Amino acid sequence: MGGSIQKLTIGTYKDSNYDRRIEAGAFKAFINPTSFSMTYKSEFTSDQPEGASKANLNYSKTLPSDLQLEFLFDGTGVTEANSGNKLLNTIAQKLGKKDAFVKTAVKDQIKAFYEATGELSGPIHKPYNVILNWGDFEFQGILSEFTIEYKLFNNEGRPLRAIGKAKFRESISPELAAKIENKNSPDLTHKRMVKKGDTLPLMTERIYGDTKYYLEVAKVNGLINFRQLTAGTELQFPPLDKQV
Template sequence: MGGEIMKVKIDSYEDSSYKKIKTRGAFKALINPTGFSFTRKNDFNKEQASGASDGEQKFDKTSAPSLQLEFLFDGTGVVKDNPGNKLINKIKEGLGKKDPFSKTSVTQQLYDFYEATGQYDGTIHKPYNVIIIWGKFEFKGILNEFTIDYKLFNNDGTPLRAIGKANFGGSISKELAAKIAKTTSPDLTHKRTVQDGDTLPLMTERIYGDSKYYLEVAKINGLINFRQLKPGSELYFPPIEKTS
């Protein structure tokens, strides 16, 4: 498969409602993580009556989700802007342009990452809220923890390679949470853009929680052949009186 490789980028915001952006593209990964871990956790009250050996756990709350990412910070210069494209690299070298990231020290790269995600800003009295974007994946939260493992050093002890292990916790304002809950309500009209691989039953399942309403949606949108949806087209999903 061709196409441009999407790199992880981080936008910084001043507030948890994500209305006041500080820097768009505050950090962009030179090397993408090999993967990420996304955790959701339900908390239960595990206290048992005195003398009891077993019992039903009572649901307490759903904790904020968390995201774990490992970033590779490299200052050896082995990574190029255009890996594998010798022609572009040769043209750039002929123009006197070198990979700007290859001459950026690991220390500077780590500083840039922490400045975008975890550094305390005295004007807002806290670190920034961030939006982490990797292709279609998006996560809103704050940096909870950042651990650095140094792996390679120059003769003078200067770090040349490090792995940064970042843990982000989901963090959005109550107003934004309410808005998100409202926009996913089956009692409202939704407009959705068809993505490659989407089917009408699948999209109906996402909106209403049941795929059986797809014929009504097809009728409302004037679809003759609902089995072949065109990517990029827009469909309307109105409120539907649910039946058992």
């Protein structure tokens, strides 16, 4: 039997250093996106003379990448309980099992998403920087665009289903970017999602190149039984000089 489905989660951070986390799971997708796309861009300069038909392009810089995602916000309840099983849903309805359909209003789902990604936060006077995690995928940036398309309504005109099209722009501080260029840098805080079969010594070796730090990592994450890790758990692997 396979493990439980990992949901896309969004964590919020004060700035693009990503060293001061506000909330680990500020938003968790009710329904995972069916797909996502990445856009990578580079900027070039040209020394093409007047009248020439060909150009020699010189690399200038790599621009921040863009992540595009489509979220389905569903308030009917059908997709949240017994997802994909029409027979179970039909039986539940006939039996009058109201609790089988946990309905979360579309407006509340969208509000939770926007509060985590795009709404102005008073204490920091700007929207949060975010880290999106989905399985092995991780993206650090800010929400640059969010479009909502309402698709289904009840008799009172309230939306029952909507598609949210979100675009995130990569945003990483110069200090963090310099550290990321050396992916094994011991002074970089790493955040990793536990996968099935992972052990703390194995994950520690991937990050630091040595298993000997796994006890320190266990302390930082408050792990009592570090021999049994739960898939989907986010662990912090701090800079070596900041371990306690």
